[in-house]
Amino acid sequence: MRSLLTILLLSISLCSNAQHRCGTSIYTEQLSAKYEDYSKARSKVNKETEDWIKKNYHDQIKTIIKIPVVVHVVWNTNTENISDAQIFSQIDILNKDYRRQNIDTINTPNVWKNIAADCEIEFCLANTDPNGNTTTGINRVQTNVSSFSMNGDPVMSSSSGGADPWDQDSYLNIWVCDLGSGLLGYASPPSSWPNPNDGVVIGYRYFGNTGTAQPPYHKGRTATHEIGHWLNLEHVWGAWGSCGNDQVSDTPIQETENYSCPSFPSTSICSGQSNTPNGDMFMNYMDYTNDACMNLFTEGQKSRMIAAINQYRPNLLSHSLCQGGVSAINKDITSSKKIVKIIDVLGRETQEKKNIPIFYIYENGNVERKIIID
Numbered sequence: 001m002r003s004l005l006t007i008l009l010l011s012i013s014l015c016s017n018a019q020h021r022c023g024t025s026i027y028t029e030q031l032s033a034k035y036e037d038y039s040k041a042r043s044k045v046n047k048e049t050e051d052w053i054k055k056n057y058h059d060q061i062k063t064i065i066k067i068p069v070v071v072h073v074v075w076n077t078n079t080e081n082i083s084d085a086q087i088f089s090q091i092d093i094l095n096k097d098y099r100r101q102n103i104d105t106i107n108t109p110n111v112w113k114n115i116a117a118d119c120e121i122e123f124c125l126a127n128t129d130p131n132g133n134t135t136t137g138i139n140r141v142q143t144n145v146s147s148f149s150m151n152g153d154p155v156m157s158s159s160s161g162g163a164d165p166w167d168q169d170s171y172l173n174i175w176v177c178d179l180g181s182g183l184l185g186y187a188s189p190p191s192s193w194p195n196p197n198d199g200v201v202i203g204y205r206y207f208g209n210t211g212t213a214q215p216p217y218h219k220g221r222t223a224t225h226e227i228g229h230w231l232n233l234e235h236v237w238g239a240w241g242s243c244g245n246d247q248v249s250d251t252p253i254q255e256t257e258n259y260s261c262p263s264f265p266s267t268s269i270c271s272g273q274s275n276t277p278n279g280d281m282f283m284n285y286m287d288y289t290n291d292a293c294m295n296l297f298t299e300g301q302k303s304r305m306i307a308a309i310n311q312y313r314p315n316l317l318s319h320s321l322c323q324g325g326v327s328a329i330n331k332d333i334t335s336s337k338k339i340v341k342i343i344d345v346l347g348r349e350t351q352e353k354k355n356i357p358i359f360y361i362y363e364n365g366n367v368e369r370k371i372i373i374d
């Protein structure tokens with residue numbers, strides 16, 4: 001009897017410590033129940049996205065899109081008030097993951113290396129707040145709330161002990177706090193309806209790769225994954241259960257989520273049905289594997305994210321909220337050159353200007369003189 005009781009208590013304690021990788025599916029249902037307009041708008045998103053990609057994606061002028069971020073650190077204990085260094089580490093990870101500059105790209109299986117995407121999306125801590133004042137892009141708020149729930153979103157409002165969002169059309173709002181129930185993070189997928197609960201929430205133990213970050217979720221991939229949802233990506237196994245569809249053609253059909261880190265190839269019943277002998281793409285950022293196991297987005301996922309920004313988050317395409325003031329820099333379609341900075345004729349760093357000569361300095365040392373005609 002005693003041993004049975006011990007097992008029971010042990011299993012209860014294991015359950016209460018269990019980590020829940022992502023709350024976005026349930027969160028989207030909560031938002032849809034709360035806001036009828038969100039539910040209606042979300043039901044149109046897949047068709048609108050498919051149409052946009054067909055019409056625009058191949059013809060678009062390729063750009064690097066820079067997303068301005070505000071990180072709201074909502075803290076109750078000193079430990080939860082994470083350091084600037086930890087926040088910088090997360091921004092750095094996002095930039096590497098979304099530009100495919102992460103060092104673990106070498107772990108992507110050869111069969112998928114040709115569809116692994118440089119998503120041409122970058123992130124910066126915003127340099128200007130909604131009132132036009134200079135900011136670090138970090139907003140620290142002390143709270144009496146010891147642990148936040150996803151239910152009702154208290155962390156997104158000062159009236160419930162959280163922090164109010166900055167203009168959600170212009171900024172990516174990320175809240176970092178103590179999230180209860182072992183939840184690592186959640187996000188609001190986009191639609192044409194302006195959602196007052198828009199943003200990404202991450203537990204302070206799963207943000208960045210230093211300070212309070214805890215293995216196996218200590219390499220910043222929770223934010224990489226949740227921002228994927230914020231930019232309209234589904235989980236790789238699809239939205240509706242077994243062998244589902246994630247609306248992306250280059251990710252293999254997959255039975256369900258993967259945990260830990262399987263060895264390649266990892267096949268399931270769906271691999272046989274759909275003739276995908278390479279099995280699950282468990283190293284995709286939109287699976288549930290350990291942070292150290294993940295290393296790619298695909299070209300299909302990239303097209304969906306670019307479509308989401310163009311359709312539902314267009315303010316991110318043109319703004320001056322990132323350092324240097326240039327958000328989207330036109331790039332030669334055939335070129336993969338990376339611009340380091342833009343200078344004027346006197347050698348001063350400048351923004352893109354019309355009708356006067358400016359110089360683009362590239363990472364490889366090349367310089368190009370340009371005049372943009374208005």
Ligand SMILES: [Zn+2]
Pocket residue numbers: 021022023024025225226229235
């Ligand atoms: Zn998720």
